[in-house]
Amino acid sequence: MLDPIFEISDLSVWYGDYQAVRDVTLQIGRRQITALIGPSGCGKSTVLRCFNRMNDLIPGARVDGKILFDGEDLYADYVDPIEVRRRIGMVFQKPNPFPKSIYDNVAYGPRVNGMKGNLDDIVEKALTGAALWDEVKDKLKHNALALSGGQQQRLCIARAIAVKPEVILMDEPCSALDPLATSKIEDLMQTLAGEYTTIIVTHNMQQAARVSDRTAFFTAEVDEQGVRHGRLVEYDNTSRIFSTPADKRTEDYISGRFG
Numbered sequence: 001m002l003d004p005i006f007e008i009s010d011l012s013v014w015y016g017d018y019q020a021v022r023d024v025t026l027q028i029g030r031r032q033i034t035a036l037i038g039p040s041g042c043g044k045s046t047v048l049r050c051f052n053r054m055n056d057l058i059p060g061a062r063v064d065g066k067i068l069f070d071g072e073d074l075y076a077d078y079v080d081p082i083e084v085r086r087r088i089g090m091v092f093q094k095p096n097p098f099p100k101s102i103y104d105n106v107a108y109g110p111r112v113n114g115m116k117g118n119l120d121d122i123v124e125k126a127l128t129g130a131a132l133w134d135e136v137k138d139k140l141k142h143n144a145l146a147l148s149g150g151q152q153q154r155l156c157i158a159r160a161i162a163v164k165p166e167v168i169l170m171d172e173p174c175s176a177l178d179p180l181a182t183s184k185i186e187d188l189m190q191t192l193a194g195e196y197t198t199i200i201v202t203h204n205m206q207q208a209a210r211v212s213d214r215t216a217f218f219t220a221e222v223d224e225q226g227v228r229h230g231r232l233v234e235y236d237n238t239s240r241i242f243s244t245p246a247d248k249r250t251e252d253y254i255s256g257r258f259g
Contacts, residue, residue, distance in 0.1 A: 005030040005167065005197050006051065011065035013046050013055065020046050021230040024065070026216060033189060033198045035208035035238065038218035039253065043230020044201045045171050047218070050074075051199060052088035052169060053081040070166075086113060089160035093172040095152035097144035097159075102127075102136050105144045105155055109163040122162060129195075130158035131188050150181025157188065161196070168192065170200040174207065186211050205254055208238065215241040217250045 004027035011024040021043035036044040055061040067074045127133040174182040216235040220228040
């Protein structure tokens with residue numbers, strides 16, 4: 001990969017004594033959309049949370065191996081996880097707007113981070129970037145919880161990009177949405193890819209095939225003690241993963257034989 005933004009080597013994640021993910025090595029391309037797919041319990045979301053140190057917030061979680069972000073070790077002692085999460089934003093499975101106005105939701109991050117500039121302009125730019133401005137520009141003071149589910153998810157994307165991150169992580173961002181809202185989010189992902197690196201976890205293989213540049217397939221392997229561990233099976237250009245996968249486990253999964 002010519003211009004990786006993340007370089008992951010021998011990544012393992014533990015929750016107490018349980019090793020949830022084993023020995024993941026891959027690179028994430030800058031300003032590309034990378035999809036993480038695989039059956040439930042294979043470690044996709046666990047790996048995603050490593051990219052902005054969200055696992056730090058889980059008691060007993062431990063990350064081994066190395067994750068370089070722009071060449072810097074994300075888990076080095078001198079790295080501030082709060083700054084990591086500003087530069088690497090996250091959008092969750094269920095829309096989670098604050099019980100505040102639409103305006104205050106988007107303005108929250110810039111205010112907390114002390115961003116300079118006209119706050120109205122920052123809010124408008126973020127909502128425009130999230131393809132939501134035209135729908136809400138006349139009701140910015142309305143409660144964000146009054147928006148539809150799809151609008152709430154786009155508001156969460158606007159909130160994430162308002163602080164000008166370099167990367168957006170999305171954990172099943174469309175699983176709670178109807179097909180029309182899903183289509184809007186997918187269009188938005190591809191628009192944002194011109195400016196941001198995006199990593200998405202999805203159970204929807206058609207979605208991965210539609211929106212991503214590269215796809216990583218994970219599965220859960222059972223060890224001699226009968227314990228399941230997430231493993232990376234294959235990582236390649238999305239077109240190749242879905243047309244001519246190199247590993248039979250990948251082929252079996254995308255053809256619906258398991259999962």
